[in-house]
Amino acid sequence: MVDLKTQYEHIQPDIDHAIQEVIDSTAFVKGPQVKRFQEHLEAYTGAKHVIAVGNGTDALQIALMALGLKPGDEVITPTFTFIATAEVVALLGLTPVVVDVDWDTMNMSVEAVRKAITPRTKAIVPVHLFGQCADMEPLMNLAHEHGLYIVEDACQAIGATYRFSDGTTRQAGTIGHIGCTSFFPSKNLGCYGDGGALFTDDDALAEQITAIANHGCKVRYHHDFVGVNSRLDSIQAAILDVKLSHLDEYTAARNRAAAYYDEALRDDPRFLVPGRLPQSSHVFHQYTLRVVGADRDRIQQHLKEKGIPSMVYYPVPLHMQKAYQDPRYREGDFPVAERLTECVLSLPMHTELTEEQLNYIVTELKA
Numbered sequence: 001m002v003d004l005k006t007q008y009e010h011i012q013p014d015i016d017h018a019i020q021e022v023i024d025s026t027a028f029v030k031g032p033q034v035k036r037f038q039e040h041l042e043a044y045t046g047a048k049h050v051i052a053v054g055n056g057t058d059a060l061q062i063a064l065m066a067l068g069l070k071p072g073d074e075v076i077t078p079t080f081t082f083i084a085t086a087e088v089v090a091l092l093g094l095t096p097v098v099v100d101v102d103w104d105t106m107n108m109s110v111e112a113v114r115k116a117i118t119p120r121t122k123a124i125v126p127v128h129l130f131g132q133c134a135d136m137e138p139l140m141n142l143a144h145e146h147g148l149y150i151v152e153d154a155c156q157a158i159g160a161t162y163r164f165s166d167g168t169t170r171q172a173g174t175i176g177h178i179g180c181t182s183f184f185p186s187k188n189l190g191c192y193g194d195g196g197a198l199f200t201d202d203d204a205l206a207e208q209i210t211a212i213a214n215h216g217c218k219v220r221y222h223h224d225f226v227g228v229n230s231r232l233d234s235i236q237a238a239i240l241d242v243k244l245s246h247l248d249e250y251t252a253a254r255n256r257a258a259a260y261y262d263e264a265l266r267d268d269p270r271f272l273v274p275g276r277l278p279q280s281s282h283v284f285h286q287y288t289l290r291v292v293g294a295d296r297d298r299i300q301q302h303l304k305e306k307g308i309p310s311m312v313y314y315p316v317p318l319h320m321q322k323a324y325q326d327p328r329y330r331e332g333d334f335p336v337a338e339r340l341t342e343c344v345l346s347l348p349m350h351t352e353l354t355e356e357q358l359n360y361i362v363t364e365l366k367a
């Protein structure tokens with residue numbers, strides 16, 4: 001699905017140098033590389049504050065903690081997403097309220113969110129699934145109308161941009177009150193281990209987030225509240241700083257691969273290519289087809305026999321996960337998400353795909 005080896009080989013001298021510098025300094029934790037990377041990512045994304053943490057799941061958890069949500073508060077999330085989005089809500093004793101998604105973009109349905117708001121709703125967590133922004137303008141308007149927080153799960157969408165109707169453009173993760181991203185190796189900006197970050201323009205929230213990630217401590221050894229220990233280590237920050245300077249090329253390479261798939265598959269009635277939201281760019285963390293006129297699982301088996309990886313992201317919606325059983329929900333409640341779990345198929349998508357590989361993939365897919 002990804003080719004991190006070839007990607008590394010193209011930037012090997014810079015990466016090796018960056019890693020060696022950290023080892024020579026032995027500042028493995030809280031080294032100057034972390035601050036430098038945060039500043040570079042602030043400049044890149046336009047976020048006023050970037051706070052690096054241990055991974056994307058921690059980022060989501062810390063975001064909800066920073067907002068001071070209380071057990072029983074309702075948090076609205078899409079039912080078609082990676083589990084981490086709802087996991088942190090449940091872990092904090094908050095109540096996940098799940099909503100259906102749109103068939104074309106596979107992102108949270110704004111209408112469904114509107115219907116799910118109750119007096120107990122405190123926050124909405126839109127997920128920019130597969131690298132395309134959820135429809136943020138109406139979501140921000142809803143949040144404003146009802147006094148809700150928005151925490152963006154931008155773990156798959158770093159660098160994606162969203163255009164508002166007044167013409168302003170903002171990056172995924174910098175639109176809501178807090179944005180979260182992941183630097184898991186296979187993410188669009190991936191490190192060589194675990195990493196994540198939070199984005200916010202709010203000075204007070206930034207201070208709170210920094211303290212929560214550091215054991216709830218603003219003054220050393222004085223703990224004002226219960227926090228966690230979550231940080232990006234210096235080696236990962238050094239690697240990410242090198243890779244950030246290539247992120248635009250990487251996004252362009254993903255878009256070229258996506259355009260190839262689109263072109264080859266758009267007119268094939270067996271497949272629906274990923275639907276686009278006109279207001280958003282797409283950074284193609286995944287290229288996810290909907291198989292509508294063929295047997296998805298047989299196709300996947302054929303691809304496997306031909307040495308072509310493919311994945312089903314995601315096979316089970318949140319409301320049908322064993323750990324998230326809830327008497328409020330049953331099978332059939334979220335028909336779009338349920339249908340997607342039965343028909344989605346993600347193709348290899350990364351920065352190193354050659355035309356020869358793409359041609360082979362679509363040829364075997366059609367076969």
Ligand SMILES: *Cc1c(COP(=O)(O)O)cnc(C)c1O
Nearest residue numbers: 055056057082084155156182184
């Ligand atoms: C990867 C991912 C996460 C979690 O990130 P980790 O760094 O693996 O903890 C959360 N949400 C979504 C949508 C993701 O894709």
